[in-house]
Amino acid sequence: MAARQRLGVGIIGAGNISSQYLKAMAAFPVLDIRGIADMKPEVAEKKAAEFGVQAATVDGLLADPGVDIIVNLTIPRAHVAVGLKAIAAGKHVYSEKPLGVTFEEGKKLVAAARRKGVRIGAAPDTFLGGAHQQARAVIDSGKLGTIIGGTASFGVPGHEYWHPDPAFYYDIGGGPVLDMGPYYITDLVNLLGPVKAVQAMSLTPAKERPIRSEPKKGQLMKVKVFTHVTGTLQFVSGALVQVSLSFDVPKHTHKPIEIYGTDASMQVPDPNMFGGEVKLAKPRAPEWDDVPVKLPYADANYRSLGVADMAYAILSGRPHRANGDLALHVLEVMEAFETASKSGQIVKIRSKVERPAAISESLKRGKIA
Numbered sequence: 306m307a308a309r310q311r312l313g314v315g316i317i318g319a320g321n322i323s324s325q326y327l328k329a330m331a332a333f334p335v336l337d338i339r340g341i342a343d344m345k346p347e348v349a350e351k352k353a354a355e356f357g358v359q360a361a362t363v364d365g366l367l368a369d370p371g372v373d374i375i376v377n378l379t380i381p382r383a384h385v386a387v388g389l390k391a392i393a394a395g396k397h398v399y400s401e402k403p404l405g406v407t408f409e410e411g412k413k414l415v416a417a418a419r420r421k422g423v424r425i426g427a428a429p430d431t432f433l434g435g436a437h438q439q440a441r442a443v444i445d446s447g448k449l450g451t452i453i454g455g456t457a458s459f460g461v462p463g464h465e466y467w468h469p470d471p472a473f474y475y476d477i478g479g480g481p482v483l484d485m486g487p488y489y490i491t492d493l494v495n496l497l498g499p500v501k502a503v504q505a506m507s508l509t510p511a512k513e514r515p516i517r518s519e520p521k522k523g524q525l526m527k528v529k530v531f532t533h534v535t536g537t538l539q540f541v542s543g544a545l546v547q548v549s550l551s552f553d554v555p556k557h558t559h560k561p562i563e564i565y566g567t568d569a570s571m572q573v574p575d576p577n578m579f580g581g582e583v584k585l586a587k588p589r590a591p592e593w594d595d596v597p598v599k600l601p602y603a604d605a606n607y608r609s610l611g612v613a614d615m616a617y618a619i620l621s622g623r624p625h626r627a628n629g630d631l632a633l634h635v636l637e638v639m640e641a642f643e644t645a646s647k648s649g650q651i652v653k654i655r656s657k658v659e660r661p662a663a664i665s666e667s668l669k670r671g672k673i674a
């Protein structure tokens with residue numbers, strides 16, 4: 306019998322982000338989309354018609370022997386419940402970020418998959434993008450010397466300026482850390498390795514915030530999370546990275562990520578994107594030098610690259626990169642920002658993770674091995 310070339314994919318959650326997945330999956334022939342489902346059938350039907358795929362029900366996808374991987378694009382608070390159902394049905398699961406809204410529930414998901422012998426994958430997969438892999442290649446080449454530290458900065462005035470229904474960003478499970486932290490912390494772990502401890506101080510400057518976008522303009526939202534979060538990550542390597550994640554910043558000029566080594570500094574572009582500029586500067590250099598981005602997956606939005614990598618990994622029996630252990634480690638670090646802020650103590654990180662394998666320069670578009 307010929308070896309299988311493709312795996313069946315069932316998508317659960319047909320909201321906002323599903324369009325990006327459906328569009329990007331077309332670049333990866335290894336993914337055979339069998340159907341899309343949502344708790345609101347009309348939402349799934351509309352999306353299915355728009356992208357020329359089959360509308361399905363959640364139970365239908367879980368019972369379909371042709372579905373190997375469930376791609377879980379539901380809201381954060383449903384990620385673990387939907388993931389556990391899919392695992393029980395014997396499916397591999399790839400989940401949008403965050404893996405869960407607490408470390409405890411994330412652990413349950415990873416443990417269930419291990420018991421069942423199926424894979425867990427999780428967003429973000431932007432760290433597999435060409436610009437971030439190029440930054441990783443710079444670090445691995447030793448050009449920065451020993452990594453001493455760095456910064457990671459995300460600051461906006463709040464999603465209430467553009468999102469039509471932003472209240473969930475300020476409810477439990479929301480906030481800048483669980484929303485944007487996965488991009489920044491996953492990228493940092495890909496670059497520097499695992500985190501050992503977290504120190505943090507945070508604020509909730511307003512207990513209520515007005516919606517500033519239509520159609521709910523003027524309505525007040527309750528704020529139940531820290532919205533201005535600052536802290537320091539101590540990596541197992543010894544490096545110290547200052548992190549700031551905030552919904553209380555009118556405007557700023559910080560680069561998303563900077564890494565400082567004994568021999569050079571590096572700018573890393575927005576970890577919410579696959580491409581962007583990588584720059585390097587030696588001590589006292591008057592200007593930053595561009596690092597040409599030669600690695601693939603830098604020129605477009607490849608959201609689903611992590612699913613494709615997982616599918617190839619399943620077919621060939623190798624580890625996949627955007628994996629459950631990585632997402633669980635990132636979730637523990639994110640939770641530690643809150644624990645450390647509330648207790649005033651340094652929080653030690655218990656989970657262990659390896660840096661995922663780098664993507665080599667020779668790989669061809671549409672295939673990652």
Ligand SMILES: NC(=O)c1ccc[n+]([C@@H]2O[C@H](COP(=O)([O-])OP(=O)(O)OC[C@H]3O[C@@H](n4cnc5c(N)ncnc54)[C@H](O)[C@@H]3O)[C@@H](O)[C@H]2O)c1
Pocket residue numbers: 317318319320321322323342343344345348363378379380381383387401402403
């Ligand atoms: N919107 C974005 O720009 C964006 C970007 C990156 C990541 N994400 C992540 O993607 C996920 C989804 O975000 P979104 O913006 O698409 O949200 P959304 O609210 O637009 O869509 C979520 C969909 O999931 C469905 N759903 C919820 N619970 C379900 C359940 N138990 N079973 C079946 N269907 C269920 C909802 O009916 C809804 O249609 C989130 O984890 C978010 O963090 C979103």
